Amino acid sequence: MPALDAILLAVLLGGAVYGVMLLSFRRFLREKAQLEKSAARFRALTELSADWFWETDTDHRMVWLSGGAPVATFFGRATTYGKRLWEIPGIEIEPRALAAHLERLAAQQTFFDLEIARRDERGARQVHIISGQSRFDDDGEFAGYRGVGRDVTEQRNAERRLVQAKERLQLALDGGNLAEWHFDATTGELYAGDGWVRFLGHERSPELSLAADVASLVHPEDRGPCRAALVRTLKGEGAVFAGEFRIRAANGEWAWLQARGRV
Numbered sequence: 001m002p003a004l005d006a007i008l009l010a011v012l013l014g015g016a017v018y019g020v021m022l023l024s025f026r027r028f029l030r031e032k033a034q035l036e037k038s039a040a041r042f043r044a045l046t047e048l049s050a051d052w053f054w055e056t057d058t059d060h061r062m063v064w065l066s067g068g069a070p071v072a073t074f075f076g077r078a079t080t081y082g083k084r085l086w087e088i089p090g091i092e093i094e095p096r097a098l099a100a101h102l103e104r105l106a107a108q109q110t111f112f113d114l115e116i117a118r119r120d121e122r123g124a125r126q127v128h129i130i131s132g133q134s135r136f137d138d139d140g141e142f143a144g145y146r147g148v149g150r151d152v153t154e155q156r157n158a159e160r161r162l163v164q165a166k167e168r169l170q171l172a173l174d175g176g177n178l179a180e181w182h183f184d185a186t187t188g189e190l191y192a193g194d195g196w197v198r199f200l201g202h203e204r205s206p207e208l209s210l211a212a213d214v215a216s217l218v219h220p221e222d223r224g225p226c227r228a229a230l231v232r233t234l235k236g237e238g239a240v241f242a243g244e245f246r247i248r249a250a251n252g253e254w255a256w257l258q259a260r261g262r263v
Contacts, residue, residue: 200248
């Protein structure tokens, strides 16, 4: 009987141990699944804001690049591994931006949106921005940087086209002795273009942020008719606001202007 009791006790203990192990294993699987979901979410969010990924060593030399087509398009056949970013053939970084970047690297600081450019094999200028943060080994020693890169070529091209369009508009306005203006009826704010400098003889655009500021410069006899015309247009009684009025110039004299605009 003692032998049977010992066997039963061993079976019971073995079952208890098995139960504890099973619970622990299930808890491990749940935690593993949660970690995998968190990692997947992190990867998904990172991929939304980045086109490629990179790492450097303690001397800021490139040791890892990943990103497929964006990397191939930007760097082409240029040697990247073992080189610092600014040493890669063809890479362009604005000198002041590079100087500030080197200071951040020396202090092991996180950096954001450093703009780099390079011409591809067809001669088209590609523009990317990179961000990175310092990484450390298990002993807490600095191990280099890890970061992401993003292609902003189309964005920069769009910005350049916008600047060119504004320049063309300004040339057209200057040629026609015109100036643009914008009035926000809900706030009373008024924007007047640089043509006001030419019209009124100021050295720079007058700081007139409210329509009331401009109205104070209009000849007293012309304020009423201009205001009435503006109110009619805002009420929808006319498609176009048109008014001629005298306005005080910088030298104190009166200059005649014609203003036209649409709601």
